[in-house]
Amino acid sequence: MSKLSELAVNGGGKAIGFAFKGREQFNEEEKAAAVRMFDESIRSGNAFGYNGPEEEAFGKEFATFMGGGYADGVNSGTNAVYVALRALDLPPFSEVVVSSVTDPGGIMPIVMLGCIPMVADTMPGSYNAGPEQVEALITPRTRAIIIAHIGGEPADIEGIMKVAAKHKLPVIEDCAQSHGAAINGKKVGSFGTYGAFSLMFGKHFCTGGQGGAVFCNTEEDYWQERRAADRGKPFNMPGHTNVIPAINCNLDELGAAIGRVQLRKLPSIIAGKRRFVQLLKDRGIGRLAGIEIPELLPGAEHVYWWWRLRVNTAKITVPKEEYCAALVAEGVPMNPNYSAALPFTFEWFQNRRGKFPWNNPEYKGDAGIEFECPNAKAAMAKHFNLTIHESWGEKEADAIMAAFKKVDEAYRDY
Numbered sequence: 001m002s003k004l005s006e007l008a009v010n011g012g013g014k015a016i017g018f019a020f021k022g023r024e025q026f027n028e029e030e031k032a033a034a035v036r037m038f039d040e041s042i043r044s045g046n047a048f049g050y051n052g053p054e055e056e057a058f059g060k061e062f063a064t065f066m067g068g069g070y071a072d073g074v075n076s077g078t079n080a081v082y083v084a085l086r087a088l089d090l091p092p093f094s095e096v097v098v099s100s101v102t103d104p105g106g107i108m109p110i111v112m113l114g115c116i117p118m119v120a121d122t123m124p125g126s127y128n129a130g131p132e133q134v135e136a137l138i139t140p141r142t143r144a145i146i147i148a149h150i151g152g153e154p155a156d157i158e159g160i161m162k163v164a165a166k167h168k169l170p171v172i173e174d175c176a177q178s179h180g181a182a183i184n185g186k187k188v189g190s191f192g193t194y195g196a197f198s199l200m201f202g203k204h205f206c207t208g209g210q211g212g213a214v215f216c217n218t219e220e221d222y223w224q225e226r227r228a229a230d231r232g233k234p235f236n237m238p239g240h241t242n243v244i245p246a247i248n249c250n251l252d253e254l255g256a257a258i259g260r261v262q263l264r265k266l267p268s269i270i271a272g273k274r275r276f277v278q279l280l281k282d283r284g285i286g287r288l289a290g291i292e293i294p295e296l297l298p299g300a301e302h303v304y305w306w307w308r309l310r311v312n313t314a315k316i317t318v319p320k321e322e323y324c325a326a327l328v329a330e331g332v333p334m335n336p337n338y339s340a341a342l343p344f345t346f347e348w349f350q351n352r353r354g355k356f357p358w359n360n361p362e363y364k365g366d367a368g369i370e371f372e373c374p375n376a377k378a379a380m381a382k383h384f385n386l387t388i389h390e391s392w393g394e395k396e397a398d399a400i401m402a403a404f405k406k407v408d409e410a411y412r413d414y
């Protein structure tokens with residue numbers, strides 16, 4: 001039989017004959033934390049609430065993980081971005097430069113606050129926006145920058161901070177996918193005014209099904225963020241009534257209790273993801289004809305929410321889509337096409353003309369501006385995202401490599 005006809009995509013047997021196990025994030029420790037909360041509620045006769053001791057401890061522990069500073073729990077990553085932006089208290093119709101590759105939750109808060117997203121292309125070959133792409137969009141109306149660190153890979157935040165300083169703009173780092181990633185030893189989320197984290201169940205660590213956190217370096221920014229996260233309550237401002245209109249984005253005590261346990265596991269979760277990537281490297285994934293491992297920025301420490309790999313179509317006989325479809329058919333856990341992370345191409349954004357806030361006469365910029373983002377689209381066309389779970393080991397690495405080798409040998413351009 002030819003190598004081609006042996007491929008699962010062509011009707012052959014699958015290279016991977018077992019179901020991959022889950023991440024196994026929760027065990028008796030999270031359960032005990034939740035039971036403790038219920039036991040205490042039953043004992044006291046009062047349901048657990050929010051803004052209590054668990055969240056306070058969670059905030060302190062997360063700030064310690066970040067290298068010092070302040071942190072507040074919120075109820076999603078979207079709301080972490082929302083709260084951080086609300087805390088900046090921008091004038092309506094401010095332009096906010098935002099990464100092109102992100103989740104809808106990383107861009108929609110801008111619109112919900114009556115501001116205008118300006119969508120920055122990525123650096124060539126990357127999923128992350130860089131200083132040049134950000135600076136190209138700065139106008140006299142720009143009031144903030146939101147930079148996502150995508151997939152666990154740090155953006156060039158040092159370069160972006162220089163651009164921000166030059167134009168005197170605050171930066172929000174969207175770290176929803178990059179808990180613990182660092183550049184030159186400094187954690188992402190600690191460079192900008194605020195770091196916004198998603199803590200939903202699929203992230204490096206979680207507070208349960210949904211959750212988030214906002215990190216900052218100064219006490220002043222912290223209290224401003226707390227007010228923005230809880231209907232403008234006058235935290236640390238005795239003698240005031242509520243000071244700004246804002247919504248309720250609080251994390252609750254149960255989520256905070258679970259998050260504290262999870263946070264203790266975060267270093268080993270990150271280590272497990274790195275270990276699994278190393279197992280694949282040791283088995284030669286980077287030496288396959290069709291695979292290129294993208295270079296990281298100098299000093300970057302990747303935390304592999306997943307692993308972005310590039311398909312080298314010059315060395316194989318099929319387009320990227322076919323190579324990836326064959327890998328999927330063999331049972332490789334991966335996302336072959338990450339264009340779901342280009343929210344500026346979606347209907348709500350494409351159909352924005354004539355709608356608030358773009359249609360308001362107070363907005364003096366170009367409401368019809370097109371964002372092409374050719375680098376971001378090219379990056380989607382060349383890469384796929386390989387799933388990396390910290391619970392996986394030699395067995396999973398062997399199986400994934402067997403599938404890759406099978407596909408690569410069938411499609412290699414000899």
Ligand SMILES: Cc1ncc(COP(=O)(O)O)c(C=O)c1O
Nearest residue numbers: 076077078103105106176198200
């Ligand atoms: C970059 C980015 N920003 C924001 C969010 C929104 O987070 P959440 O789903 O917790 O609202 C996500 C979610 O995956 C994300 O990946």
